[in-house]
Amino acid sequence: MTTFTRRDVLRVVAATGAAAVADVAEAREPHVAKPDDLGMLFDSTRCVGCRACQTACKEANELPYDRHAVSGGEYDAPLDLNGTTKNVIKLAHGEGDTAYMKAQCMHCADPACVSVCMAGALHKVKGGVVAYEKNTCVGCRYCQIGCPFNVPKFQWFTAVPVIVKCELCRHRGDKGAACAEVCPRSAVVYGKRAELLAEAKRRVAAAPEKYEQKVYGETDGGGTNVLYVTSRKVSFAALGLPTLPEHPLPQLSETVQHGIYKFGIAPIALWTAVTVMQLRARKKDEAGHGHGEGK
Amino acid sequence: MTAHERPLGGRILTPFFKLLLALCGVWVVLVVIRLLFGLGAVSAQNDGYAWGIWKPLNVVTFTGIAAGAYAVGLVTYLFNEGEYHPVIRSAVMAGAMGYTLAGTSVLIDLGRWWNLWVVFWPPVWNLNSVLLEVAICVMAYTMVLWVEIGPSVLEKLESSSSAKVSGAARRLLPMLQRAMPFVIATAILLPSMHQSSLGGLFMVAETKMHPLWHTSWLSGLFLLSCVTMGFGAVVVIENLTAMTWGKRIDQKLLARLNVVPAWLSLGYVVLRLGDLAAKGRLGLIASEGLYSFFFLLELALFLAPGLLLLSPRWRANRGKLFGTGLLLLFGGALYRFDTYLVAYQPTPGWHYFPYVREMLFSVCLAAIGVTVYVLFVKLFPILSGVDEAAATTPPRGLKAAGGAE
Numbered sequence: 098m099t100t101f102t103r104r105d106v107l108r109v110v111a112a113t114g115a116a117a118v119a120d121v122a123e124a125r126e127p128h129v130a131k132p133d134d135l136g137m138l139f140d141s142t143r144c145v146g147c148r149a150c151q152t153a154c155k156e157a158n159e160l161p162y163d164r165h166a167v168s169g170g171e172y173d174a175p176l177d178l179n180g181t182t183k184n185v186i187k188l189a190h191g192e193g194d195t196a197y198m199k200a201q202c203m204h205c206a207d208p209a210c211v212s213v214c215m216a217g218a219l220h221k222v223k224g225g226v227v228a229y230e231k232n233t234c235v236g237c238r239y240c241q242i243g244c245p246f247n248v249p250k251f252q253w254f255t256a257v258p259v260i261v262k263c264e265l266c267r268h269r270g271d272k273g274a275a276c277a278e279v280c281p282r283s284a285v286v287y288g289k290r291a292e293l294l295a296e297a298k299r300r301v302a303a304a305p306e307k308y309e310q311k312v313y314g315e316t317d318g319g320g321t322n323v324l325y326v327t328s329r330k331v332s333f334a335a336l337g338l339p340t341l342p343e344h345p346l347p348q349l350s351e352t353v354q355h356g357i358y359k360f361g362i363a364p365i366a367l368w369t370a371v372t373v374m375q376l377r378a379r380k381k382d383e384a385g386h387g388h389g390e391g392k
Numbered sequence: 393m394t395a396h397e398r399p400l401g402g403r404i405l406t407p408f409f410k411l412l413l414a415l416c417g418v419w420v421v422l423v424v425i426r427l428l429f430g431l432g433a434v435s436a437q438n439d440g441y442a443w444g445i446w447k448p449l450n451v452v453t454f455t456g457i458a459a460g461a462y463a464v465g466l467v468t469y470l471f472n473e474g475e476y477h478p479v480i481r482s483a484v485m486a487g488a489m490g491y492t493l494a495g496t497s498v499l500i501d502l503g504r505w506w507n508l509w510v511v512f513w514p515p516v517w518n519l520n521s522v523l524l525e526v527a528i529c530v531m532a533y534t535m536v537l538w539v540e541i542g543p544s545v546l547e548k549l550e551s552s553s554s555a556k557v558s559g560a561a562r563r564l565l566p567m568l569q570r571a572m573p574f575v576i577a578t579a580i581l582l583p584s585m586h587q588s589s590l591g592g593l594f595m596v597a598e599t600k601m602h603p604l605w606h607t608s609w610l611s612g613l614f615l616l617s618c619v620t621m622g623f624g625a626v627v628v629i630e631n632l633t634a635m636t637w638g639k640r641i642d643q644k645l646l647a648r649l650n651v652v653p654a655w656l657s658l659g660y661v662v663l664r665l666g667d668l669a670a671k672g673r674l675g676l677i678a679s680e681g682l683y684s685f686f687f688l689l690e691l692a693l694f695l696a697p698g699l700l701l702l703s704p705r706w707r708a709n710r711g712k713l714f715g716t717g718l719l720l721l722f723g724g725a726l727y728r729f730d731t732y733l734v735a736y737q738p739t740p741g742w743h744y745f746p747y748v749r750e751m752l753f754s755v756c757l758a759a760i761g762v763t764v765y766v767l768f769v770k771l772f773p774i775l776s777g778v779d780e781a782a783a784t785t786p787p788r789g790l791k792a793a794g795g796a797e
Contacts, residue, residue: 179439209596215524216510216517233510236503239523241442243596247739250439251503253432258503337739339599350595351520353608357588368581371469375573378474 124352127319127345130206132291134225135265136322137277140300141336142307143284144197146186148174150276150285154184154201157266157275180252183263184276191331198336199285201276202227202248202263203314204322207345209243218260219249225290225322226265234260245318245339245346265322290322297326313338319345397481397773399548400637404770412763419756422749423500431503435750440742441733448732449754450497452590453725454761455530456621458490460629461537462583463622467652469576476649478642478776481544482633483626485774488537489761495534497757498527522592529586536579542568544772588615594731604676604687605735609667614731616660617724620694623653624720631714633775640777647707653720657698661691686726686734693723 151174155162163175163182175182177200184201204227210219211227218234221227236258240249252258265287266274277287286293297312306329313333314321318341327333334340357363426434437444460483468476499505510516511527518524546568549561591614598606607613627646633639668674678684697719706712733744769775 212518212520213523213596214518215521215527216507216513231504233507233516234504235507235510236505237501237523238442238503239521239593241439242594242600242736245597245599247440247742251442252430253438254430256428256430258430339739341599346596346598347520349598349608350522350592353595353611354520354522354525354589354592357611364581364585367584368577371577371580372573375469375576379573382474 124348125355127348128207130225130290130320130322132289134204134206134290134322135273135287136204136225136290136293136324137265137274137285137287138293138297138324138326139199139285140297141189141196141198141284141325141327141331143282144186144199145282145284146188146197147281148186149279149281150199151175151182151184151186153275153279154263155182157269158183160261178248178250178262180250180254180258180261182250183261187337189331189336191328191335194328194330196328196331196336197284199276200246200248200337201323202265203246204263204265205318205345206320206322207318207347209245209346210240210249212347212351213239213243215239222267224265224267226267227262228264228267229260229262231259236260243346245341290324293324297324301326309333316343317341319343319348397478397544397776398778399773400639400770400775400778402637402770404767409763409766412759412766415756415759416763418752419760422753422756426500431501434747434753435501436744436747438742438744440738441736441744443732444744445729445733445746445750445754446497446501448728449725450757451494452728452732454490454497454758455494455587455590456618456724456728457625457721458487458494458537459583459587459618459622460625461487461540461622462580462587463619463652464626464649465576465580466619467649469580475645478645479626479630479649481541481774481776482629482769483622484537484540485544485765485768486625486629488534488541489765491530491534491537492764493757493761495530497754498530500753522589522595526586526589526593529582529589533579533582533586536575536582539568539575540572540579541768541772541774543572544768544774548772583618584615587618588612590614590618590728591731594736597736600737601731602680602683602735602737603671603673604668604680604683605731607667607671609663610731613660613663613727616656616663617694617727620653620656620660620697620720621724623650623656624697624717624724627713627717628721631710631717633769634777637769637775637778639775640779641710642777643708643710643713646713647704650701650707650713650716654698654701657694657701657720657723660694661698664691664694683734686730690723690726690730693719693726697723 160181160183162173163179164171164173166172175185177187178185184199187198187200189196189198204225206225208219208221208227211221214220215235215237216233218230219227219240220230236251238251240260241247241251249260249262251260266272269275272278273287277285294312294315301308301310301312309327309329309332311333313325314323325333325336325338327336422434431437435444435446461480464476464480464483468474468480499508502508511524511531543565546561546565550558550565552558552561588611591610594601594606595608595610627650630641630646634641665674668677676684677687697716700706700716706716
C-alpha cells in the first residue's frame with residue numbers, strides 16, 4: 098500500500114501547468130486588412146438620423162419591420178440590432194452634444210466570430226466581408242460571446258433560428274451596400290478600405306477643431322473594414338464603440354490552443370504514457386496473482 | 393483490490409424513484425416547448441448573454457462533478473495506485489451520467505441542432521475553434537465512459553438466465569478487458585483536453601471579461617479545478633450512497649486519496665494570485681465591489697478545503713471529509729459560474745436572470761442523471777462495500793433521514 102508523497106502531487110501540478118503554455122508559445126500572426134477590402138466609412142458629424150439606411154437595409158435583405166409599443170404608441174423602427182435587424186441608427190449622448198451612431202457588422206480584418214465558429218458558418222469571403230452560411234451553423238452562439246462589438250444576433254423565438262448580421266450586401270454584387278446608397282448626407286459611404294481610410298484621415302486633418310483626431314477601426318482590435326470618424330464632443334466611447342487592444346482578439350486564444358496541441362505531441366505523449374503504464378501494471382498483476390483486470 | 397462491486401438489488405419503483413420519473417416527464421415537456429417555440433420560450437438567454445445558466449451549470453459544473461472518474465483515474469492509472477479501484481466504478485458511473493447530461497443539454501441549447509453533423513465531418517472543421525475541440529472531445533469521452541461501464545453490465549449478464557446472453561457476455565468480457573488499457577488512456581487524455589478548453593472558451597472574450605477573471609491561464613485553471621471538483625464529487629457520492637443504501641465506506645482510502653485535492657486547491661490559489669500579481673491586478677481584489685466579493689468567496693472556497701485537507705485527523709473523520717468534499721464542489725462550481733456569467737460583461741444595457749422554467753430544466757436534467765444512476769447501481773455491480781444482505785434490507789433510520797428508499 099503506497100501513500101502519496103508531495104512529489105507525486107507536484108508531478109500532477111506540473112503536468113497541469115504544462116497545459117497552459119500561453120506565455121511561452123509564439124504568438125500567431127495577425128491577419129491584416131487588404132487595401133482593396135470592401136468596407137464603409139461612417140461620419141457621425143454628418144448623420145441627421147433620418148434612418149433611410151435602416152429601411153433600405155430591411156428592404157435589401159428582405160427583413161420584416163420591428164413593431165413594438167414605445168410610450169403608448171406603435172413604433173416600427175428597431176431599437177437595436179436584433180434577430181431581424183442588421184443595421185440600426187441610435188442616438189448617442191456626448192458632452193454637450195448628441196450625435197447619431199450607425200451600428201452594423203464591423204467586418205474585422207481578423208474577426209473573433211470567424212475564429213470561434215466551429216464549422217466556418219461565419220467566414221471571410223472575397224473583399225474581406227464576413228459572411229454567414231446557415232447550413233453549417235449549429236446555433237451555438239459562440240460568435241455572440243466572441244464578438245467584441247456584440248454584433249451577431251440570434252432568433253430566440255423560432256424553432257428554426259439563424260444568426261443575423263450585416264454581410265455588406267454581398268448579394269447585391271457591384272451595387273454595394275444598400276444603406277450607403279440611400280444616405281442623403283453621405284454620412285455613410287461604401288468603398289475600398291484604403292480609399293475610405295484616406296478620406297477619413299483627410300476629413301479629420303482638415304478640421305482638427307471639429308473631429309476627434311482618430312479613425313476608429315484603423316487599428317482597433319487588429320483593424321476593421323468599417324471605419325468611424327466622430328466629433329470631439331461625442332467620443333467613440335459615447336457612440337458605443339468599445340476600447341479595444343491593437344492586436345486581434347483571436348490571437349491569444351489561438352496561440353494558446355495551438356501551443357498546447359502543437360503537432361499533437363502533448364496528447365499523443367500523454368495517451369502513450371498511460372497505455373504503457375497500464376500494460377506494464379497488468380503484466381505485473383498477472384505474474385503476481387493472476388487476477389485483477391485493467392479496471 | 394479486495395473490494396468487489398455488487399448490484400444493490402432491491403425494489404426499483406420506490407416513492408423517491410417515482411418523484412424522479414415525474415421530473416423526467418417535466419423535462420420532456422420543457423424540451424417539446426423549446427423545440428416548437430424556440431429557445432426564448434424556456435430560457436431568458438438573450439443577445440447580450442447568449443449563454444445563460446445551462447452552459448456553466450448543466451455542462452461545465454455537471455462535467456466537473458463527473459470529473460471524479462478523471463480525478464481518481466489520474467491517481468489510479470497515472471501513478472498506478474491500484475488500491476483506489478473500489479471507488480472507480482461508482483465514479484465512472486457518475487461520470488458517464490454527468491457527461492451524457494451535459495451533451496444532452498448542449499444539444500437542446502443548440503439553435504440549429506440538426507446541423508450537428510458538422511462536428512462529425514472533418515472537411516468543414518475550423519481547427520481554431522475551441523468549442524469544436526470541446527464538442528468532439530466531450531462526445532468521444534461520453535462514449536468512452538459508457539465503454540468503461542461495459543464490464544459491469546457484462547458481469548451481470550454473465551449470469552443471465554438466457555444461455556445466449558450469458559454466452560455472449562462471457563465472450564465479450566475478456567475482449568473488453570484486453571482493450572481496457574487503451575480505453576483508459578483515452579479516458580485520461582480526453583478530459584485533460586476538453587476540461588481545460590471549457591475555460592479556454594472565454595480567452596477570446598478579452599474585452600468582455602472582468603480583469604479578475606480573464607487570463608491566458610484560463611485553460612490551466614479550469615483543468616486544475618475540474619480535478620479538485622472530481623475529488624470532491626467522489627467523497628460526496630460515496631457518502632450519499634452510504635447514507636441512502638447503507639453502503640460501507642473505506643474511510644482510510646478516502647482519507648489517503650484526499651491529500652491530492654489539498655495540494656491542488658492550494659496550487660489553484662497560488663496560481664490565481666500569482667497570475668494577478670504578475671499582471672499587476674492584485675489591487676482589483678478589494679476595489680471592485682460585487683466582483684471582489686465573488687472573487688474572494690471563490691478563493692476562500694479553494695483555500696479552506698485546501699488547508700483543512702492537509703490535516704490527517706480532518707481527513708480521517710467521515711463527516712468532516714464529507715464537508716470539505718462539498719466545499720471542493722462549491723468552489724469549482726462558483727469558479728465556473730463566475731467565469732461564464734459574473735465576469736462576463738457584454739456591452740452595457742444587457743441583463744440576464746434565468747426563468748424559473750429555465751432553472752427547472754436543469755433540476756429535471758439532474759433528476760434524469762440520478763434516475764439512471766439509481767437504476768444502474770441497483771441492477772449492475774457498480775458499488776463496492778455492499779453486502780448481499782444490504783441489498784434487500786435497507787438500514788434502519790433511513791426513513792427519518794429523508795426517505796430516499
